[in-house]
Amino acid sequence: MGMNENAASRKLLSLIFLIGGAVMLVVSLIQDFSRSGASYRGALLVLGIVAIILGLYLFPTLKYHRRIIYIIFLFPLLFTFAVTVIIPLCLGIYYSFTDWTGIQFTKFVGLENYISMFQDPQFIWSILMTFVFVLLNMVLVNVIAFLLALLCTNGIKGGGFFRAAYFLPNLIGGIVLGYIWQFVFNNVLINLTKTSLLVQTRTAMFAIIVVYIWQYAGYIMLIYITGLTQIPGDVLEAAQIDGANPTQTLFRVKIPMIASTFTICTFLTLTSAFKQFDVNLALTGGTGSVPSFMGKYLTSGTQMLALNIYNTAVSKNNYALGQAKAVLFFIILACVSLIQVRVSNSREVEL
């Protein structure tokens, strides 16, 4: 009897929630569409959705209960993901073929945005600078991080302190770091360099790379340390017994054994360098003159791709063009990721 009563009251409660939720949802949607817009309609919508979820949860069914729980559990993340990633991505690709102003668009322009961005010397220059930056970083960050990892794993005293100290800059966001280093270049190092390194495009690019290595090498070092400490001790012992000197051990044993770590770190530095925005913005703001490139005088010599996209849309108010550049940026990164998957799979790595 108790069970039956319980089930009956549960059914009633479930129906109340379902019907109440549906009513609230419909009322708020009618207001949305009729644009009568009472201020409580947002709260009504949220309450309606919550009530429907509760009603579904309480719905007395043994057969479908598990399925209902699965749907409720997936809903929050799938919904936020769809609204913030999938819908804007589709809209963004669509807008890149229009004359979108950030608010509305009037017509399709076909490939016009894509054609005009390649006619802009500043954009070509930004792409070139990004590739130079990415390649130099990939090599330098990995070499320096690997050397630091060797240093920290070589029986040095206080290894834990050094690890933490080298990793420390990675905790700080790029905006804050950028301004700190702007101070270092403009007010401290200027005593050595006479003019600030940030003034000329070439030295300013060098400065961005220095700051980026300073921020990132400690993190990559941690991953190399993990790789190095996972090499089985007996392998190193065997190498020693065979009479291998430290250099031979390094090149013949250690480096081949952590090949997969090199793959991980290479692609990690690659993608993060591509997306670099904060340090670029805070350190130089993209400024730097280029006397002549493709027959034009450029004023944003240190502006890399991510910053170029942002400035095109937000500062110059050219949303459609900025969006088209962003789509190209996405395609480049997608290619890099596909290559990464290929390389990792062909190695059949496991870590």
Place this chain on the structure above:
Amino acid sequence: MVGKERRRRALILTIVGILIAVYVLFPFYLVVMNSFKVQADIVANPISLAGASFGQLITNLKSVVNNSNFNFWRALFSSVVITVISLLLLALFGAMAGWVISRNNKKKWATAIYMVFIASMIIPFQVVMLPLVSTFRDAGNFIGIPLLSTIPGIIFAYCGFGGAMTVFILTGFIKGIPYDLEEAAAIDGCSPEGTFFKIILPLLTPVITTVTILNGMWIWNDYLLPSMLLGLNGQYKTLPVAVQSFVGSYVKQWDLILTAALLAIIPMIIIFLVAQKQIMNGMIEGAVKG
């Protein structure tokens, strides 16, 4: 002989290590030390302690904290609220979704959802940020809940953007939990949601720590997303946005800028000192799995 040689090598390596540490930590030293000085002393003598005094630190702190563009306590509060709530929701929703996906991994719909999440991890923020702002503006106007320039709006966005990586790491972990455990609970009459909250969720503590560290480092330091969704001069600013907005209006005022930088980095340094090991391990695991 060998021992002596080895000791000498260790000494040289330690000295090299110390020199690099000095280089790495030097900018931090500059920030701290120059926060104790007036602008004139900073410009005249940026490296030495000359002119540094506690009184000046207090003066600098006061003018920065009360500055209308920086508004430190407000920015700190916004940053903490946004980061903490986003992390809690991401951990909970991520675990829920990860559990459903891993328990249905033979089914096509679950595989499809998982694949979409993984594929989405290559999407750079730049390609969605402009339509995201317009979507949030339009959707907010439509349903009557403002999503732009509000804290619920940005938390919603972080749940969406952090979801993929969170689900990826959590699903991998949950797959390793034996299914027998849940079957036994089901036979004892435990409901599926009860099984999840009472048995699975407590087992996830280590991996939730990892994703929380990864997401936390990202959300706390993120600049582009809050600058787009909250605006540089909006009602709410996170710390990085406040720093950017502050520096924009006080160019070259290094006494104020460096003090602001000091305030902005202190919370993260404190957390690092408390949870150093967890943070470094979390970052490593995230890299290796991601």
